[in-house]
Amino acid sequence: MKHAFLAAAIIASLAVPAHAQLPPRGNISLYADATRSYNAYCAIPGGYSIAKVETWAWCQPGENGLWGVEFAVAYPPNVIADRVTYNGDLATKQGNLLEGLSVSFGTCQWSWTWVAHQTLYVSSLQQTYLEVAPHPVSGVFRLFTCSGGNPAEPCLKGTNLYLNAATAPCLPPETAIGAGGSTWGAVKSLFDR
Numbered sequence: 001m002k003h004a005f006l007a008a009a010i011i012a013s014l015a016v017p018a019h020a021q022l023p024p025r026g027n028i029s030l031y032a033d034a035t036r037s038y039n040a041y042c043a044i045p046g047g048y049s050i051a052k053v054e055t056w057a058w059c060q061p062g063e064n065g066l067w068g069v070e071f072a073v074a075y076p077p078n079v080i081a082d083r084v085t086y087n088g089d090l091a092t093k094q095g096n097l098l099e100g101l102s103v104s105f106g107t108c109q110w111s112w113t114w115v116a117h118q119t120l121y122v123s124s125l126q127q128t129y130l131e132v133a134p135h136p137v138s139g140v141f142r143l144f145t146c147s148g149g150n151p152a153e154p155c156l157k158g159t160n161l162y163l164n165a166a167t168a169p170c171l172p173p174e175t176a177i178g179a180g181g182s183t184w185g186a187v188k189s190l191f192d193r
Helices: 002-015 184-192
Strands: 027-031 040-042 048-060 066-074 079-086 090-096 100-109 113-122 128-133 142-144 152-154 161-165 175-178
Touching (some): 027 128, 048 066
Antiparallel strands (some): 027 048, 048 175, 066 100, 066 128, 079 113, 090 100, 142 152
């Protein structure tokens, strides 16, 4: 009898869809890499004054799935924002990361999904961070679900992206150039990549 009950419980748990394990509320997070392994960049190496880094905006759906998202990114004063690449699976996109972004996917998302990838330049050794911010028009950051009519749901603000972190784990900056011996050509080539 115990074995039959145990077997029934195992079969029932396997029949549950994968997205049933999602948290009640989704979140929007900023990471330093495409695998969501790091949310911090190490300090710019000594003798250097500008570092090239990247940020990835990721969304984790809540229990009702992810159809779209609305948010902005708040940048600290020591960051120069550059090129943005948006996920090719987006069906619609309005706005940008700084002034507020509203996007929708062509299909329902049931797992972590990246929305945008951006190149940034850090111009000082000051410890700062980028964070998910409310969309300026709606005043909130939120997800749109896969329920009928794709209603908006409040979501959580996940991880910030820390810059010039003093402790591990952190990712070293992709490129760094020094102020003293660098030529204007070296500085310009950093932005042309």
